[in-house]
Amino acid sequence: MMNSILKSKKSQKIFSVIFALLIWQAAAMIFNQKILLASPLEVIERLTNIWTEEGFFASLWFSFSRIAGGFILALISGILLAVMAGRFNFIETLLWPFMVTIKSIPVASFIIISLVWLTSNELSSFISFLVVLPIIYTNVLSGIKNTDAKMAQMADVFKLNWSKRLLYIWMPQIKPFLISACSVALGFSWKSGIAAEVIGIPNGSIGEMLYEAKVYFKTVDLFSITIIIVLISITLEKLFLALIRLGFRRLERI
Numbered sequence: 001m002m003n004s005i006l007k008s009k010k011s012q013k014i015f016s017v018i019f020a021l022l023i024w025q026a027a028a029m030i031f032n033q034k035i036l037l038a039s040p041l042e043v044i045e046r047l048t049n050i051w052t053e054e055g056f057f058a059s060l061w062f063s064f065s066r067i068a069g070g071f072i073l074a075l076i077s078g079i080l081l082a083v084m085a086g087r088f089n090f091i092e093t094l095l096w097p098f099m100v101t102i103k104s105i106p107v108a109s110f111i112i113i114s115l116v117w118l119t120s121n122e123l124s125s126f127i128s129f130l131v132v133l134p135i136i137y138t139n140v141l142s143g144i145k146n147t148d149a150k151m152a153q154m155a156d157v158f159k160l161n162w163s164k165r166l167l168y169i170w171m172p173q174i175k176p177f178l179i180s181a182c183s184v185a186l187g188f189s190w191k192s193g194i195a196a197e198v199i200g201i202p203n204g205s206i207g208e209m210l211y212e213a214k215v216y217f218k219t220v221d222l223f224s225i226t227i228i229i230v231l232i233s234i235t236l237e238k239l240f241l242a243l244i245r246l247g248f249r250r251l252e253r254i
Contacts, residue, residue: 070128078136086144120200143177
């Protein structure tokens, strides 16, 4: 019964994708202007050969390494700051204006301001870090604050040290909050990082490829590169979340 339901859901998703592609194709035929709207067939054809262009994989690695680096740094920093804020209330108070400011200021403003201090090569890492940090911090801190009061009282009774409280009480509570935060943050890190590259235009980046496609009216390339960015983002999200779940399972066995 369950298998038939899953198959049904998969069939529905496949149908919705085909329907969206048909709408896209119809719109492209109505416009009949490749420079305005490339057709899905043209984009698919371009996807089969765009990877053969010189420097394509180097550009992917350039952007991936910097955006992923910013994300990892924000993940570690966000967790550590949240743990400290959960442990000491005054740290949460001190961090509050910084987190509110980071969440409130538009990403484009941060990118432009950051270009005054940083080179274009460093920009995507920094912007990815800034966007991800408050998401991780806020969610992990919420998980810590939602810890069952009875569990905390039990820890006091048995005089558990801070590290054991973190491992056996906080970590299980943090798990759903952290997974949810990473699911959201990974997408935002890619969006903001690529946006930073499009504005900063570092040499040999995906952002530079997008910018040149726009300048030279290469609409097919623009759509193709965008699809590649989406596919990379989805793949990384699934892989990273799988690693986090695996890490939690191993912690539970300790």
